[in-house]
Amino acid sequence: MCGIVGLFLKTERHEHELGRLTGLMLEQMRDRGPDSAGFAIYGDDRDDHVRLTVLAEGVDVDWGDACGRMADALGAEATHRTVRDHAVIDTAASGADARRWLIENLPEATVLGYGHGMELYKAVGDPRLVAERYDLAGRTGTHAIAHTRMATESAVTTAGSHPFSTGEDTCLVHNGSLSNHNLLREVLESKGESFQTENDTEVAAGYVAWRLAEGDTLTEALERGIDDLDGFYTFCVGTRDGFAVVRDPIACKPAVMAETDDWVAMASEYRAIAQLPDVGHATVFEPDPARIFAWSRS
Amino acid sequence: MTAATALDLAGATLREVNSTLQAADGGSFRVVNPQGAHALACGLDAPVSVHVDGPVGYYCAGMNQHATVHVDGNAGTGLAENVMSGTVTVTGNAGQSAGATGHGGLVVVHGNASARCGISMKGVDIVVGGDVGHMSAFMAQAGNLVVLGDAGADLGDSIYEARLFVRGSVASLGADCVEKEVRPEHLEFLAARLADAGLDADPADFRRYGSARRLYNFHPDDVDAEVAR
Structure with a gap:
């Protein structure tokens, strides 16, 4: 239904x-x-930033480490806050690039979505x-x-x-x-x-x-x-x-x-x-x- | 005239309200704060009068027999589904499948009715003040659908013997549905049913549609035919 x-x-x-x-x-x-x-x-x-909502269900993710690695790879700073098993990552990098990086480099997590104004x-x-x-x-x-x-x-x-x-x-x-x-x-x-x-x-x-x-x-x-x-x-x-x-x-x-x-x-x-x-x-x-x-x- | 008994869905549960209505053998009730509740006033089987003050959800007044149900607001899917007799009126719009499979009685929608209005109707009369959606009167078997506005696509698809009257435009007719002559008895019927519904329209403005009977595969001659096994 x-x-x-x-x-x-x-x-x-x-x-x-x-x-x-x-x-x-x-x-x-x-x-x-x-x-x-x-x-x-x-x-x-925000025009100059995107937020990615990422789910890590039943696994511990070191979000600070992940943000650091992503920032190095994409050349743009990334910060995060967590809401239970979800993390919202804020970055000035391209949202599509950041999503792809996370999917490829953080396979234990699921990228739920990203955007300038959307959280999911x-x-x-x-x-x-x-x-x-x-x-x-x-x-x-x-x-x-x-x-x-x-x-x-x-x-x-x-x-x-x-x-x-x-x-x-x-x-x-x-x-x-x-x-x-x-x-x-x-x-x-x-x-x-x-x-x-x-x-x-x-x-x-x-x-x-x-x-x-x-x-x-x-x-x-x-x-x-x-x-x-x-x-x-x-x-x-x-x-x-x-x-x-x-x-x-x-x-x-x-x-x-x-x-x-x-x-x-x-x-x-x-x-x-x-x-x-x-x-x-x-x-x-x-x-x-x-x-x-x-x-x-x- | 005695005052209507008030039933408040902000305090009582839906089941309590329906049980009260279903237990009554007459009298008047006023239901307040319906908040889109489903299956309100369904299964009534006595000449009670129910006035609902606000919008209702799915299947309002389903299976109604003898009762008069008046909704001051909109109704969701399946209004008066399988209605047997009595009158069900909605002052606003009705969702899809209004009057579906209805055997008798009168269903009145002052606003628009959505898709599949009167689907498989079996004797009910449905009067809609506004438009009806696509596939209305699909496989309609008996009864009358009267539409003061326009009808959506595929009106009367695979229709049997119901009569369809539309004052406005028809987006398209469904399989085996054709326009038919409006005869004096149809004008008489329309005048009476429009009066019952409290809607003002000139019967002469309506066009009639019904079955071309080309899809009937059953012939009485076949009754004795052996069934191949």
Whole structure:
């Protein structure tokens, strides 16, 4: 099944409570995905630095040593802070180079994502506990997407949890399952994308990252995806300054959206949206199939 | 008239509220703070009147018999699924599969209904004030779907004997669904059902669609045919 939620703030009004509101939404989706959860949150955006969120599950990593080695290799200083088994590494190096270096030189860790404003946390377990463990409620920012997982396509592991990210500031949550992800993974690998799991959603994230790198806008990338991704899906996608929702042409998987002057939200079920401020005045609708709904702050 | 009994989902559990509604053999209830709760007022089997003050989640008023359920807000997936009789009204929008497999009664959506509205309907009448999404009335067997707005792609795909009335545009008709003549009895039906639904529209503005009956593979002549084993 899986539950997905996304919240994009159109104004600064609720930025101080983005994490708390996202947590309230995620809490309502516990029933849909009790085995794991994750969230990506966008804020504290800096042009000259990138942050990489890295997971070291069940292993001890000397993050200071890793940052030092990476800094020597890439010629740019790197610092870190840890949040339980996640580390957030801050560097002025290219995010793509830093991600590649970490994948090649720190095989015991998994790079969950990187970007100028994005941090990404996920874990196996009750979504409520996952949100508490990584202090979702205390976080501020401009937009967030989150996921509660009931695994169908791959094992219940932290690495198999959502959101998935492979490109800079891009991540994706998914309700559904893809049927052509193995073939598509090979195609994308031949174009230079790299994957860390057997998961179908990671392929979708890689696909979007590839299209954005090729120069597509987010909307163009998702429109092309309707032709290239086969399966059932409702996707919620976050980018550095944007947010988008798309459903497959059949639209088997649920989605409901709501919009006010201050925010746009999507969720698998309305009860998640019911938690948001001023929801009584929101325009509530079910997104049409095979149509891209996208917002950005400009 | 006695005042409606108030049921507050901010205090009571969904199961408590539904149990109260299902145990009643009549009377009026007002449900407040629904917060998008699922399966609210489902399985009612008596002439009770339920007014829900706010938006509901999936499967509201499912399997309804005899009851009148009025939702002042939006409804999620599967509104009035398998409704048998009575009336279910939503003042806002309804999610996908509204009125699915309904056998009888009346379902009214003042706003838009999403994909697959009236899928496999078996006798229910559904009146939608706005638009319906793609694949509405898919495999519809009996009953009437009345749409004051537009219909999405593949309307009435593989339809049997239900009647579809659309005032606006139809993105496309599904397999074996064709436009049909609007006869006086259809205008009469529309006038009556629009009045029941409390929606204002001129019956003459609607076009009718139904089955071309080209997909019917069963013929009475075949009844005695031996089944190959």
